[in-house]
Each structure stands twice: as C-alpha cells, then as structure tokens.
Amino acid sequence: xxxxxxxxxxxxxGGVKAVDGVNFAMEKGEVFTIVGPNGAxxxxxxxxxxxxxAPDEGHIRFKGEDITEARADAIARIGIARTFQNIELFEHSxxxxxxxxGREIHNRVPxxxxxxxxxxVRRAExxxxxxxxxxxxxxxxxxxxxxxxxxxxxxxxKKIELGRALCVEPELLLLDEPASGLNPxxxxxxxxxxxxxxxxxxxSVLMIEHxxxxxxxxxxxxxxxxxxxxxxxxxxxxxxxxxxxxAAYLGGAA
Amino acid sequence: MRVLFKxxxxxxxxxxxxxxxxxxxxxxxxxxxxxxxxLDTYWINELTRVLIYALAGLGxxxxxxxxxxxxxxxxxxxxxxxxxxxxxxxxxxxxxVSLPIAALTSGVVGLLxxxxxxxxxxxxxxxxxxxxxxxxxxxxxxxxxVTGGNRGMAVDPPMLFGYEIFEAWEYYYIxxxxxxMSIILVLNVLRSPLGRSMLAVRDSEISAESxxxxxxxxxxxxxxxxAALTGLAGGLFAHFIQFLSPETFGILxxxxxxxxxxxxxxxxxxxxIYGAVLxxxxxxxxxxxxxxxxxxxxxxxxxxxxxxxxxxVLFIIFEPEGVYGRWLKxxxxxxxxxxxxxxxxxxxRSYLKTERMx
Ligand SMILES: Nc1ncnc2c1ncn2[C@@H]1O[C@H](COP(=O)(O)OP(=O)(O)O)[C@@H](O)[C@H]1O
Ligand SMILES: [Mg+2]
Numbered sequence: 277x278x279x280x281x282x283x284x285x286x287x288x289x290g291g292v293k294a295v296d297g298v299n300f301a302m303e304k305g306e307v308f309t310i311v312g313p314n315g316a317x318x319x320x321x322x323x324x325x326x327x328x329x330a331p332d333e334g335h336i337r338f339k340g341e342d343i344t345e346a347r348a349d350a351i352a353r354i355g356i357a358r359t360f361q362n363i364e365l366f367e368h369s370x371x372x373x374x375x376x377x378g379r380e381i382h383n384r385v386p387x388x389x390x391x392x393x394x395x396x397v398r399r400a401e402x403x404x405x406x407x408x409x410x411x412x413x414x415x416x417x418x419x420x421x422x423x424x425x426x427x428x429x430x431x432x433x434k435k436i437e438l439g440r441a442l443c444v445e446p447e448l449l450l451l452d453e454p455a456s457g458l459n460p461x462x463x464x465x466x467x468x469x470x471x472x473x474x475x476x477x478x479x480s481v482l483m484i485e486h487x488x489x490x491x492x493x494x495x496x497x498x499x500x501x502x503x504x505x506x507x508x509x510x511x512x513x514x515x516x517x518x519x520x521x522x523a524a525y526l527g528g529a530a
Numbered sequence: 531m532r533v534l535f536k537x538x539x540x541x542x543x544x545x546x547x548x549x550x551x552x553x554x555x556x557x558x559x560x561x562x563x564x565x566x567x568x569l570d571t572y573w574i575n576e577l578t579r580v581l582i583y584a585l586a587g588l589g590x591x592x593x594x595x596x597x598x599x600x601x602x603x604x605x606x607x608x609x610x611x612x613x614x615x616x617x618x619x620x621x622x623x624x625x626x627v628s629l630p631i632a633a634l635t636s637g638v639v640g641l642l643x644x645x646x647x648x649x650x651x652x653x654x655x656x657x658x659x660x661x662x663x664x665x666x667x668x669x670x671x672x673x674x675x676v677t678g679g680n681r682g683m684a685v686d687p688p689m690l691f692g693y694e695i696f697e698a699w700e701y702y703y704i705x706x707x708x709x710x711m712s713i714i715l716v717l718n719v720l721r722s723p724l725g726r727s728m729l730a731v732r733d734s735e736i737s738a739e740s741x742x743x744x745x746x747x748x749x750x751x752x753x754x755x756x757a758a759l760t761g762l763a764g765g766l767f768a769h770f771i772q773f774l775s776p777e778t779f780g781i782l783x784x785x786x787x788x789x790x791x792x793x794x795x796x797x798x799x800x801x802x803i804y805g806a807v808l809x810x811x812x813x814x815x816x817x818x819x820x821x822x823x824x825x826x827x828x829x830x831x832x833x834x835x836x837x838x839x840x841x842x843v844l845f846i847i848f849e850p851e852g853v854y855g856r857w858l859k860x861x862x863x864x865x866x867x868x869x870x871x872x873x874x875x876x877x878x879r880s881y882l883k884t885e886r887m888x
C-alpha cells in the first residue's frame with residue numbers, strides 16, 4: 277500500500293478525454309511532480325482529488341482509504357490541502373483572515389458559543405492565531421499581515437495561498453503550478469520553501485509545474501502527462517530526456 | 531498618521547482596536563443615549579425608525595454582505611416577525627417573551643427556505659427570494675384569523691411588567707438596547723470561525739470547500755441569523771407603526787433594505803448603520819420635497835421606488851464599497867496627507883480568472 281495512489285483514473289468533458297486511465301503512486305515524504313503541456317489534464321486530476329469533479333472511472337486512495345467518493349469539504353479533514361493554478365484567495369479579506377480561514381478544520385467550538393464569544397472561544401482563537409503566526413514567520417509574510425489581498429501583488433498572493441494551505445496542517449499538499457507568474461528570484465525562493473515543507477514540516481508534496489529548474493531542484497520523482505495519458509515516469513532527468521516527452525512538448529508548441 | 535504597535539494577539543480580537551475607538555464610539559454611544567433629552571417626539575420617532583431599519587439592514591447584511599447571497603425578499607422576514615409578535619401579544623404573551631419567539635420564528639422560516647435556496651446561486655437565488663416574499667404576502671392576506679387579512683391588524687403599545695410604554699423616548703431606548711445587543715452578536719460572528727467562513731463562501735466557494743468549509747451549512751446558518759435579526763426588527767416595527775397591513779411589507783421595503791446596505795457599504799456592520807441613517811434622511815427629504823414639487827410629479831405613485839432604484843444603480847456603478855468605503859478612503863487620505871497615493875484602493879487586476887471553475 278502506497279501513501280497516495282491514483283488508479284486507472286478517467287474523466288471526459290463532453291467528447292474530450294481530459295484524463296484517460298492514469299495510474300501513479302507516491303510515498304510519504306516525497307515531492308512528486310506532474311509535468312505536461314497545457315491541456316494535458318494535470319489540473320483536472322487535482323480537481324478530482326479535491327472532489328470538485330467525480331471521475332468517470334478509477335479510484336483515489338490516501339493511506340489505504342478510498343477517497344474517490346468523499347465530499348469536497350471532507351478532503352481537508354482527511355489531510356489533503358491544495359493551492360490553485362489561478363489563485364483562489366478571499367480577495368476582500370486581509371492576509372491574516374485568509375490564513376485563519378485555513379484553520380477551519382481545527383475549529384471545535386460550536387456555533388452558539390461563537391455567537392456569545394465566551395473566554396473559551398477567545399482561547400481557541402488565540403491558539404489559531406499562534407499557528408497562523410508560525411506560518412507567517414515561515415513564509416516571511418509579516419510585512420503584509422493586515423493588507424487586503426486585493427491590494428497585494430501576484431507573487432505575494434501566490435505565497436499567501438501556499439501559507440493558507442499550510443495552516444490546514446495537511447499530510448499531503450497539492451500545488452498547482454506554484455511558480456507560474458513568479459520571477460526567477462521568487463521561483464528560487466519557492467524551491468527552498470518546498471524543500472523546507474518536505475524536510476522540516478514533514479509534509480508530502482504532489483506538484484504540477486512547468487518550470488524545469490524548479491522541477492529538477494525539488495522533485496523526487498516526475499510523471500509526464502500528455503492528452504490525459506501517462507507518457508513517462510522516473511527521475512526528473514529521465515523524464516526530461518524521454519523521447520515521447522520531448523515530442524509532446526514540441527507537438528504542444530506547434 | 532497612526533502607526534499601530536501590536537503587542538498582543540488579543541488586540542486583533544478586541545472590538546476597540548486602539549484608544550481612538552474607545553473615544554469616538556464612546557462619544558457616539560453617549561450621543562445616542564442622550565439624544566431623546568434634546569429632541570422632540572417627532573425627531574425621536576424618526577430616530578427610532580432609523581434604528582429599526584438599521585437592525586433590519588444588519589440582518590440583510592449577514593446574508594448579502596457577508597455571504598454574498600442577494601435577497602430581494604427580506605421584507606417578508608420583517609412581516610413574519612411583526613405578525614408573529616402582534617399575534618402573540620393578542621394571545622396575552624408578554625412583550626419580552628413574544629419578541630424572541632417572533633425573531634426565532636422568522637429565523638426558522640429563513641432556515642427552512644435556505645435549505646433549498648443554498649443550492650442556488652446569483653440571480654436564481656434572488657428570484658427565489660422575491661417569490662418567497664410574494665408567497666408570504668399572500669399568506670398574510672389570506673390567513674385572516676391571525677393577520678386580519680386586508681383589513682389589517684392594530685398593535686397596542688408594549689406592556690413591560692404591567693407598565694405601558696407610551697412615550698416615544700421609552701420605546702426609543704428599548705429599540706436602541708436591542709440594536710446594540712444585535713450589533714455585538716454580529717461582531718462576535720465576524721471575529722469567529724463562522725463569520726470567516728461566510729466571507730470565504732462569498733469570495734470563493736471552491737477554495738472555501740477545499741479548506742473544509744461546509745458551504746451549504748454556512749449559507750443556511752447565515753440565513754438563520756439574518757432572518758432572526760430582520761424578524762426582530764419586524765417585531766419592533768409593529769409597535770412603531772401601530773397598524774399592520776399586508777402592503778406594509780411589500781417589495782418596496784425589500785428594495786429599500788437592499789439599497790440601504792449597498793449605499794452604506796456591503797460587508798461591514800458600519801455599512802448597515804450608515805445606510806439606515808441615509809435612507810431615513812432620504813425618506814424625510816422625499817416627503818418634504820413632495821410638498822414643494824408640482825403635484826403632477828410629487829404625486830406620482832412610483833416616485834420613491836424610482837428614486838431608490840436610481841440611487842442603487844448609481845452606487846453599484848460608482849461606489850460599490852458604499853458610503854463607508856468612501857469614508858475609509860477619505861480617512862486614509864487625511865491620515866497620510868500629503869503622501870496619499872492615488873491608487874491605494876485600486877484593485878489589482880493583473881492576473882487571469884479565465885480558468886476559474888464554475
Ligand atoms: N470544467 C471543464 N469543462 C470542460 N472542459 C474542461 C474543464 N476543465 C478542463 N477541461 C478540459 O480538459 C483538458 C485538460 O485541462 P486541464 O486539466 O486544465 O489541463 P492542464 O494540464 O493544463 O492543467 C483541457 O482540454 C480542458 O479544456
Ligand atoms: Mg492546469
């Protein structure tokens with residue numbers, strides 16, 4: 277039994293087979309990267325893991341448990357958090373509020389007590405705040421703590437979204453193109469953080485990424501996808517030099 | 531320019547974030563508590579009306595401003611609160627028992643309609659809320675045994691522990707205290723996980739879900755709290771107007787409530803209060819203007835809703851953050867003078883939303 281397994285996963289949109297019989301497995305503590313040209317079906321796999329889409333066929337297993345049918349709002353409780361390709365932050369709220377929302381699954385206080393806001397609620401809030409501040413320190417976001425997201429630049433938002441996922445304290449973190457839209461310096465930082473997330477926080481990472489320097493730097497294993505099908509799997513070097521992968525990227529560029 | 535040094539996480543939880551809050555809100559509180567001593571009955575009544583609107587608007591704010599579900603039927607919750615309260619009073623139930631029951635009844639109705647409505651989004655939900663309001667109006671007309679139907683229903687002044695509340699200033703204080711309690715309740719929601727979930731659901735349902743927020747449950751709870759507060763306002767309104775009839779709680783009132791929170795500033799408690807003050811002021815102005823205008827215009831039946839509609843549209847186009855948003859910008863300008871950057875509040879639109887799901 278692997279830590280996280282995708283088995284024969286398929287999904288069509290109308291006539292388009294977005295994901296076509298994909299299999300892979302990753303182990304605890306790994307950074308596992310999916311690469312492939314645009315439209316290969318990478319984000320669709322993430323959206324099936326998040327239960328936003330139900331697969332036509334196949335299974336998703338996490339620590340031996342079949343989570344294919346789990347509700348979308350149960351995935352975080354199971355231990356899986358994610359970021360989005362196009363950043364889905366709560367725009368009108370501050371950075372601090374965004375990260376506090378990431379603590380949702382750790383909230384145990386019943387609604388009625390929240391309305392009264394008794395001292396127990398305050399204690400719980402302070403506890404969440406301390407966890408959030410750890411993440412703010414970790415990602416060096418203190419400068420923006422009370423800024424509204426709508427006023428912040430893209431690179432910072434990308435970091436905040438990563439931070440919000442970390443506030444969930446997941447066992448598995450899904451990152452959908454964490455470096456897209458970042459400049460080379462920010463991309464390098466992202467690489468360090470992913471390493472720290474793996475090594476210091478002990479969180480396994482399943483990542484979609486185009487930036488090959490980042491993929492080479494952090495990935496333990498790489499899977500290449502094209503037209504919904506797996507075309508190669510192995511180390512970053514092996515996958516990059518695989519003739520089908522080269523062809524897929526050249527074909528995709530044409 | 532004020533630079534805040536934060537030394538304690540409690541500072542972000544407390545209502546009064548710094549000494550300026552204590553001073554200005556203390557002044558405001560003193561003002562509203564002392565107001566009846568300086569005003570005559572007419573103006574005390576006008577103020578009471580504003581407080582009741584503020585309470586109803588606060589309710590609508592929870593559902594529309596915090597959770598992003600636009601309701602065009604909130605007058606119906608005022609109707610449910612008002613008629614339930616008035617009916618219970620005729621059955622001999624005491625004021626301070628009947629009022630919470632009325633609020634709760636309205637809240638439970640809100641909860642029941644929210645269960646199917648929370649699956650709808652945007653325009654569909656708004657249309658459903660409108661339909662709901664029409665149904666409630668119909669029920670009020672036809673359930674004559676309880677509501678008096680089209681003949682209407684008189685409401686007696688409240689009796690408190692055998693003492694009849696007859697004076698305008700006495701009722702003003704009852705309304706004021708209940709409004710303050712409701713504001714505290716809503717502020718508590720906002721600083722709790724529930725309030726954060728509401729804002730999350732409003733801004734991005736999919737990322738809310740991916741963080742474990744139960745979207746439907748959050749919307750239903752918002753409706754429950756919202757309908758209860760607006761129902762409470764309805765119960766208080768019943769004594770204020772002293773006579774209930776079905777057309778009191780029509781579409782015009784619903785539009786007025788929506789106008790209030792949009793003009794005041796969506797998504798904040800301030801917005802509901804500012805909106806109520808402005809609408810109260812507007813209503814008074816319109817009724818004065820009516821005497822000045824030539825009768826052909828002044829007596830047009832659609833004058834008020836027409837004006838409200840125009841103002842609503844103007845605000846949505848030019849100042850979507852409402853009067854409170856405008857005030858925040860002005861204050862920032864003053865605090866940073868002469869260093870204000872023109873684009874401080876300009877929203878960044880530098881990224882694509884094209885691949886967003888749903
Ligand atoms: N909600 C959707 N409706 C219809 N087609 C979709 C939807 N989401 C993705 N697709 C299609 O599925 C294919 C894979 O998309 P996606 O998984 O986003 O690719 P990528 O590998 O670039 O992340 C594309 O052809 C895309 O157009
Ligand atoms: Mg993608």
